[in-house]
Amino acid sequence: MNQRKGMSLKKEKRVESHWENLLLWGPIYMVKAKYRYKSDHPLDLNFDVDDVIDVLGIENDDWWNGSIAATGTFGSFPRCFVEEFQAEGEPFQDKINSILNKIGTPKNPLIPKLPPRNNLKQRISSSNSTNGSNEDITDDVKENNVEDCASIKKLSRYSRTLSGNPEAENEDKTRTNFRRNSKLQKIEKKNPLRKRSVVVDDDFQGPLELAEVDFDIVDEHARKAPKQEESSIQRLSRYLTSEWTHPIYQLRCIFTWVAHNIAYDVDAFYGGILKLLIQIMSKINPIPLLLLFLLGLIRNNSGKDILKSRKAVCAGYSELFHELAVSADLETWKITGNAKGAGYEPGDLVCGNSHPHAWNAVRVDSEYLLIDCTWGAGTVSNMKFNRGFNDFYFLVSPLRLIYTHFPENKQHQYITPTITNAEFNELPYLKSEWFSAGFNMVNYFPCVVEVDNDCFILEIEQTDLETDKFPSCSLEWKGQKIDTLVNRLGGVGPNGGRLYRIECGIPSGGGGKLSIYVFKSRDGGPFAAGFKVVNRGNGLNYTPLVKTYSTPFQFSLICPTQSTLKYKERTKFEIILFEQNVRQLPTLIVYSQGFKKKKTLDCDEIDRDGSVTFSGEMNLNELGEWILSYTLPDQNMFHHIAAYQCQ
Numbered sequence: 001m002n003q004r005k006g007m008s009l010k011k012e013k014r015v016e017s018h019w020e021n022l023l024l025w026g027p028i029y030m031v032k033a034k035y036r037y038k039s040d041h042p043l044d045l046n047f048d049v050d051d052v053i054d055v056l057g058i059e060n061d062d063w064w065n066g067s068i069a070a071t072g073t074f075g076s077f078p079r080c081f082v083e084e085f086q087a088e089g090e091p092f093q094d095k096i097n098s099i100l101n102k103i104g105t106p107k108n109p110l111i112p113k114l115p116p117r118n119n120l121k122q123r124i125s126s127s128n129s130t131n132g133s134n135e136d137i138t139d140d141v142k143e144n145n146v147e148d149c150a151s152i153k154k155l156s157r158y159s160r161t162l163s164g165n166p167e168a169e170n171e172d173k174t175r176t177n178f179r180r181n182s183k184l185q186k187i188e189k190k191n192p193l194r195k196r197s198v199v200v201d202d203d204f205q206g207p208l209e210l211a212e213v214d215f216d217i218v219d220e221h222a223r224k225a226p227k228q229e230e231s232s233i234q235r236l237s238r239y240l241t242s243e244w245t246h247p248i249y250q251l252r253c254i255f256t257w258v259a260h261n262i263a264y265d266v267d268a269f270y271g272g273i274l275k276l277l278i279q280i281m282s283k284i285n286p287i288p289l290l291l292l293f294l295l296g297l298i299r300n301n302s303g304k305d306i307l308k309s310r311k312a313v314c315a316g317y318s319e320l321f322h323e324l325a326v327s328a329d330l331e332t333w334k335i336t337g338n339a340k341g342a343g344y345e346p347g348d349l350v351c352g353n354s355h356p357h358a359w360n361a362v363r364v365d366s367e368y369l370l371i372d373c374t375w376g377a378g379t380v381s382n383m384k385f386n387r388g389f390n391d392f393y394f395l396v397s398p399l400r401l402i403y404t405h406f407p408e409n410k411q412h413q414y415i416t417p418t419i420t421n422a423e424f425n426e427l428p429y430l431k432s433e434w435f436s437a438g439f440n441m442v443n444y445f446p447c448v449v450e451v452d453n454d455c456f457i458l459e460i461e462q463t464d465l466e467t468d469k470f471p472s473c474s475l476e477w478k479g480q481k482i483d484t485l486v487n488r489l490g491g492v493g494p495n496g497g498r499l500y501r502i503e504c505g506i507p508s509g510g511g512g513k514l515s516i517y518v519f520k521s522r523d524g525g526p527f528a529a530g531f532k533v534v535n536r537g538n539g540l541n542y543t544p545l546v547k548t549y550s551t552p553f554q555f556s557l558i559c560p561t562q563s564t565l566k567y568k569e570r571t572k573f574e575i576i577l578f579e580q581n582v583r584q585l586p587t588l589i590v591y592s593q594g595f596k597k598k599k600t601l602d603c604d605e606i607d608r609d610g611s612v613t614f615s616g617e618m619n620l621n622e623l624g625e626w627i628l629s630y631t632l633p634d635q636n637m638f639h640h641i642a643a644y645q646c647q
Contacts, residue, residue, distance in 0.1 A: 029055045031066070031082035037608060041496070045075030053082060081608070191444040192423040198398050199414045201366035208248070208367065210395060215256075218249050222256035230261075233303050237327035247330055247364055248395075251371070254324045255394045258317060259377040264385040265311040314339075317373040318358040325362070332362045335370075337407035342380040346429045346513060347448050347532035350406065351421055359405060361412060362395070368414040369395040372405070375432075392432035403430045433528035437518045438464025439471065442493060445531065449514075451506070452536040455543075456514065458502045461493030470554055472519045473502045475533070477512035484514075485545045485561060488554040488578050490611060503561075508539040519550060549640040551630065553586070554578045557642060558615075565620055565646045573601060573628060574615040575641070582606055586630040588614045589638065592622035592646075620646045 033051045037044075045066060047053060057065035059076065067074040222240060229239040240257055241250040301316040303323035312320065318334045325332040338350045339357035348354075359372040376393040379386050393401075398414035406424045407413055426446045442459035449456060460471055475482040482504065489499035504514060511534045519525040544563040558574040565571055573590050591598035597618070605613035620626065626646050629638040 029084075031055055031084065033081060034083050035081045035608065037077055037081045040492070043075055045073060045077045047077070047081075053077070078608075189426065189444070189446050192419050192426060193399060193402065193415070194444075196399060196415045196417065196419070199368055199416050201363075204366040207397075208365065208369075208395065213248070215249075215252050215391070218244065218252050219256045222253045223260055225257060225261075230307065233307065233323050234327050236307070237324045240324065241328040241330075247362075250328055250330060251325065251332075251362060251364070252394060254321060254328075254330075255371060255373060255376060255391075256389075258321050258324070258373045259389055262306060262310055262312050262317060262320065262373070262377060263387065264374065264377060264380055265313050265316070266380060266383055266385050268311070268313050314356075314374040315358045317377070318360050321360050321371065321373045325360075330362065331364075332360055332371075335359050335361055335407045335409070335412045337405065337409075337412070339406070340404045340429055341375070344429075345532075346530040347511075350425055357405065359401075361414065364395070368398065370398060370401045370405070370414070371395060372401070390432060392436055400435055403427050429530040431526075431528050433518045433526045434516070437467060437469045437471075437528065438462050438497065439518075439528065440493075440495070440497075442499070448532045448534060450534045450536060454506045454535060454537040454539055454541040456504045456506065456533050456535075458514075458531075459489075460500045460502065460516075461495060461497040462500065463493075463495050463497035465497065469518050469520050469525070471500050471502065471528070472517045472525070472550070473504070474515050474517070475504045475506075475512055476515070477507060478510060480507075482507065482512075483545050483547045483563065485548060485557065487556040488576075489556060490576065490607075490609075503545060504533070505542050505545050506533065506535045506537070506539070507542045507544075509535050509537060511535070524550075546642045546644055548642045551639070551641055552632075553580065555641065557628075560644065563644060565626065565644050567623055567646050568619065568621055570617055570619050572615065572617045573599075574613065575601070575628070577612050577614070579610045580612045582610075582612070584633045585612060586632050588628070588630050588641075590616065590618065590626060590628050591638075592620075592626050593624045597622050622646065 031053050033047045033049055033053065036048050038046050045053070045068070047068060051068055052070075053066040053068055055064050055066045056074075059065065062079055063076055064079050064082075065074075065076050221243060225236065225239055230236050236257070237254070240253040244250050244253065301312065301319050303320045306312045306316045306320045315336075322332055322334050336356070336358050338353070338355040339359075340348075340350060341355060341357060344350070344355060357374070359370060359374070361368060361370055363369075370393075372393040376390050378388040378390075402413060402415060402419065402424070406421065410418045413419065426448075428441070428445060428447050440461045440463060442461050445458060462470075470488075471486055473484045473486050475484050484505075485501075485503045487501045487503070489501055491499065493499045502514075502516070506512070511532060514531045514533050515527060516529040517525050518528045546557070546561055546563045548557065555578065556576040558576065559572055575588065577586070585603060588601040589598055590601065597620075599616050599618040601614040601616040603612055604615055607613075623646055626644045627638075627640055628642040628644070629640055631638050
């Protein structure tokens with residue numbers, strides 16, 4: 001227990017201890033290039049086969065630093081591209097192991113573990129990035145000519161998809177034109193947050209990096225609060241805060257306890273809607289006001305009552321957190337306003353008291369941060385509370401929470417300059433899962449997207465390179481679920497992250513809902529973002545896209561991307577798999593119904609970044625369903641990647 005009091009948040013000291021032994025300069029060894037390595041990033045070392053490299057530093061077991069004396073160049077390079085060249089003294093692998101052991105893994109839970117080389121902070125935006133798009137980074141490029149974006153050029157491998165067959169070539173050109181013409185809807189609106197910044201005090205020294213803080217001990221202490229310590233606000237507050245000296249831990253312990261112990265009062269929430277209706281009716285007839293008391297819809301939201309009932313709506317969560325924090329002399333206050341919560345749909349107008357909500361603000365180290373215990377406790381769906389701890393809503397940056405929370409008092413936005421209610425409604429509907437997955441929009445789109453060519457394409461960059469999460473998508477259109485195509489793109493985004501393209505064909509004019517999910521496995525994942533899509537076209541340019549399935553690998557389906565294939569036509573199938581182990585590649589097969597016809601795709605290109613291209617051509621001499629599938633090494637079962645119909 002006493003060790004906890006000694007905990008502190010010394011960010012500068014942590015960073016220094018984290019990196020001071022990372023690069024051990026001075027020639028360590030000499031290696032020779034086995035393969036040619038070519039990288040677009042200025043911090044990397046490019047070399048050709050047989051180049052001799054002086055190893056000067058080791059970042060981790062996979063990435064090293066070195067220089068080429070002949071050219072005078074220096075940079076980082078992947079270890080797997082080189083081989084032992086010269087042994088001097090200590091054996092090569094022993095020397096490398098000794099360096100890696102010296103770097104070690106920090107034991108202090110407040111110090112983050114060394115990241116893999118592919119998560120270089122210098123290449124990507126901060127983990128605390130507050131923008132839902134990259135517009136401010138590449139705005140000039142996109143505004144003048146979005147086609148010139150490097151990220152789009154990286155994807156296009158159409159020259160390799162043309163088969164030489166005139167008919168197939170024309171089909172490929174048609175598909176290429178469809179994708180390029182529909183690729184970039186004109187961006188008429190800019191992100192209202194692009195030139196906003198957070199409000200801080202004069203003595204502010206830098207933002208808190210919560211990703212570096214291990215709250216496991218604090219959370220465990222909160223979850224194990226004894227019953228006798230929960231008898232009053234003062235006693236519970238003392239239990240939750242007295243073990244810690246820094247306000248970050250005190251606030252966290254209160255947040256965790258409230259989120260774990262208070263259930264959302266669904267009856268009161270939906271009763272509140274009834275209350276609003278009765279109040280409107282009461283302007284005509286005062287008798288319905290009596291019904292509020294008879295139905296028990298007017299409830300006391302004091303911390304004492306909530307502590308006893310263990311139920312609350314948002315105002316109660318905010319009040320209880322506030323009372324517990326104030327009892328510990330922590331600087332916090334309550335905020336009321338509107339939020340895009342339960343019942344909200346992209347495109348809904350949020351104003352007045354249409355979506356009332358309450359949350360909290362705190363000031364820590366001259367920085368204003370936000371806390372929402374209600375959303376941190378779980379979600380409400382189908383008139384039921386689903387408990388689920390979400391610590392994204394603990395000390396959220398104002399530039400992130402503003403996507404869903406709009407305070408009644410504009411000063412409580414804690415961004416400068418503040419945004420208007422109209423600008424808030426224009427912002428895309430981005431949930432915590434969007435930010436937690438490290439997603440950003442390459443091209444900014446508002447909450448309501450208008451297109452006129454029967455297609456909508458959204459490109460996403462994922463700057464968190466350590467996560468195994470990936471985006472998925474669905475389009476609801478006039479009661480139908482329309483197949484969408486999510487492709488991983490080659491190359492890197494504006495911030496050095498992974499690129500994905502979401503492509504949606506739209507069958508008619510009108511409006512629909514595009515939902516983006518964060519998947520971690522083939523079993524699905526939570527909702528992350530939503531847009532209302534309005535198509536001014538008439539559906540004549542609509543091309544149904546192929547139905548794809550979740551796989552254990554990320555891919556880019558080059559062709560065919562349309563769902564319907566032509567009978568007796570020679571067709572080329574091409575797909576790129578990313579981050580593959582070249583020694584354990586899956587087998588890819590295209591087959592007709594009942595395996596009457598089948599074709600194993602050839603592995604015709606392996607890139608240095610681990611991406612592998614498979615392709616093959618065949619005549620579609622069977623009507624009905626054709627499946628692009630894969631089987632993993634040592635397995636005999638085929639799994640779907642994409643399903644086509646041959647007509």
